[in-house]
Amino acid sequence: MRAAGATGRRLPATVAVLVLVIALAACGAPSSEPTPNDPTRVQRLRVEVLRVLPHDREAFTQGLEIHDGTLYEGTGLVGESTLRAGPLGAEPEVVVSLPKPLFGEGITVVGSRVWQLTWRSGIAIERDRDTLAQRRTVRYEGEGWGLCHQPGRQRLVMSDGSAKLTFRDPVTFAVRSSVVVKEDGEPRDELNELECVDGAVYANVWHSDEILRIDPDTGTVTARIDAAGLLDEAERAEADVLNGIAAVPGSDEFVLTGKLWPKMFRVRFVSTT
Numbered sequence: 001m002r003a004a005g006a007t008g009r010r011l012p013a014t015v016a017v018l019v020l021v022i023a024l025a026a027c028g029a030p031s032s033e034p035t036p037n038d039p040t041r042v043q044r045l046r047v048e049v050l051r052v053l054p055h056d057r058e059a060f061t062q063g064l065e066i067h068d069g070t071l072y073e074g075t076g077l078v079g080e081s082t083l084r085a086g087p088l089g090a091e092p093e094v095v096v097s098l099p100k101p102l103f104g105e106g107i108t109v110v111g112s113r114v115w116q117l118t119w120r121s122g123i124a125i126e127r128d129r130d131t132l133a134q135r136r137t138v139r140y141e142g143e144g145w146g147l148c149h150q151p152g153r154q155r156l157v158m159s160d161g162s163a164k165l166t167f168r169d170p171v172t173f174a175v176r177s178s179v180v181v182k183e184d185g186e187p188r189d190e191l192n193e194l195e196c197v198d199g200a201v202y203a204n205v206w207h208s209d210e211i212l213r214i215d216p217d218t219g220t221v222t223a224r225i226d227a228a229g230l231l232d233e234a235e236r237a238e239a240d241v242l243n244g245i246a247a248v249p250g251s252d253e254f255v256l257t258g259k260l261w262p263k264m265f266r267v268r269f270v271s272t273t
Helices: 013-027 233-238
Strands: 043-054 061-067 070-075 082-087 094-097 104-110 113-118 123-128 134-139 147-150 155-159 164-168 175-180 191-197 200-205 210-215 220-226 242-247 253-258 263-271
Touching: 043 253, 061 113, 061 191, 061 253, 070 104, 070 113, 082 104, 104 155, 104 191, 113 147, 155 191, 164 191, 191 242, 200 242
Parallel strands: 043 220, 061 104, 061 242, 104 147, 147 191
Antiparallel strands: 043 263, 061 070, 070 082, 082 094, 104 113, 113 123, 123 134, 147 155, 155 164, 164 175, 191 200, 200 210, 210 220, 242 253, 253 263
């Protein structure tokens, strides 16, 4: 019995080959839709809370980093800016204040030193890691927001509230190069507090509960992390924005907090699917 529409005639060999080639080409045509293994695909992640820790609700957090078991925190506001150091989840053991009119910003540990930015004063302060005493100051152009250190690349990564990341020498603070951070070809500005982890840079986005994971060599956003819902409504009413991200060495965990937040959160970033 013949299938409907069949003619009983066989195609010439050359025509049959041509039809087969066209069919195979159609099957192998690239899709415009991203696949799970597509390197250009931006991952969607969320925070999984592992532990809740206390945090000074008077701290206007600008920078957060854990080094050799010590939590370093830089805070802002003119006349209230500090750098603090102590055990995670406990009162800081060392606190130093910044004189007016300095407004403290991002921090990072580099060997035996800590670099601390200032917002609009154009001054980076180099401090002793143990005592937090000032060693020297260095001038820079523009605003200072976030800062982190990539020891494997021997460079600092700095944000200024725009979509640009600037790479600096960890000793002299001199500019080496910069990159514009983009997602799907569009710049992502308001990059704030930074954390360097395993070749990637994590950045808080100001005025949001979002954290970006960035490939610093290309500026490409590789993941968006939803950190909404950490505080309840009453706590949010008394607090400012999410700002403060510190990797927990030797793990896949992070500590998050924000400006004037009463809590810190030890978390893991997990897939939304």
